[in-house]
Amino acid sequence: MPYRTLIAHLDVGKSNQELLRVAMDLGARCDARLVGIAACQPIQFTYGDDYIDGRTMAACQDELRAELRTAEAEFREALKDNPLPVEWRSSYTIDALPDYLASEARCADLIVTSLAAADPFDSSRHTSIGDLVVRAGRPLLAVPHSGARIPFDRILVAWKDTREARRAVAEALPLLALAKHVTVLEIAEQDDVPTALSRVQDVTQWLALHRVKAVPLAVASNGADAVQLGSILNEQETDLVVAGAYGHNRLREWAFGGVTHALLQGGRCALLSH
Numbered sequence: 001m002p003y004r005t006l007i008a009h010l011d012v013g014k015s016n017q018e019l020l021r022v023a024m025d026l027g028a029r030c031d032a033r034l035v036g037i038a039a040c041q042p043i044q045f046t047y048g049d050d051y052i053d054g055r056t057m058a059a060c061q062d063e064l065r066a067e068l069r070t071a072e073a074e075f076r077e078a079l080k081d082n083p084l085p086v087e088w089r090s091s092y093t094i095d096a097l098p099d100y101l102a103s104e105a106r107c108a109d110l111i112v113t114s115l116a117a118a119d120p121f122d123s124s125r126h127t128s129i130g131d132l133v134v135r136a137g138r139p140l141l142a143v144p145h146s147g148a149r150i151p152f153d154r155i156l157v158a159w160k161d162t163r164e165a166r167r168a169v170a171e172a173l174p175l176l177a178l179a180k181h182v183t184v185l186e187i188a189e190q191d192d193v194p195t196a197l198s199r200v201q202d203v204t205q206w207l208a209l210h211r212v213k214a215v216p217l218a219v220a221s222n223g224a225d226a227v228q229l230g231s232i233l234n235e236q237e238t239d240l241v242v243a244g245a246y247g248h249n250r251l252r253e254w255a256f257g258g259v260t261h262a263l264l265q266g267g268r269c270a271l272l273s274h
Helices: 017-030 054-078 097-107 129-136 163-171 190-209 225-235 258-265
Strands: 005-009 033-040 086-092 110-114 140-143 154-158 181-188 214-220 240-244 247-250 253-256 270-273
Touching (some): 005 097, 017 033, 017 054, 017 110, 017 140, 033 054, 033 097, 054 086, 097 129, 129 140, 129 270, 154 163, 181 190, 181 225, 190 214, 225 258
Parallel strands (some): 005 033, 005 110, 033 086, 110 140, 154 181, 154 240, 181 214
Antiparallel strands (some): 140 270
């Protein structure tokens, strides 16, 4: 099924030009409506902080609300000539931002969000991709701040025989259908390469039934899978990586491990699913 509704998750207090460009381009190619979303929380002060008077608190709240209005203005200005339906949603909420965004994800097929790392000292404005991807129940398209157009012509599926990878490739089907070249890659131990090749061939055969032509590729691990994957992505001039989101939860903070972390830190456009 094609994407029919995209969420563009705007960062509050920052420029969202690249994010909106990608969301608009993808929306036009998929004939999808766009829903712009932004949210922020009251600034949190912990016990032991210096005394904050009511006037300062009110000024902080006014600043955050003004930034929400700025984000809405940026969204509406960028999409003023867009022929497809658009909608704006925002909230100044005491709820955790990933929870609010995840609840709004019920209206969409895909969340387009920024690849920029969340500021751990500014949880009132920014949400980590890790927290969002594990709660949203929707795939995330993480967009880097490179300024370059993303054509989605060359896509690589970073395969791992797990639930997360199976879900990611299924949820990426509308993007895979747009691509001119798709590779399904598994990095495996030397002795497991023949079996890995059989696995990715299964995936490419399944994709073919969905009219997506893909090339299976299995390579032996050199012991540094994240670095090795980065090299292959460079060689193939990949526009987009499709991958499962793997990690561990530490007291509600999702920490990515290994390859997923490297993908996000490497500044590549990635579709992630958990």
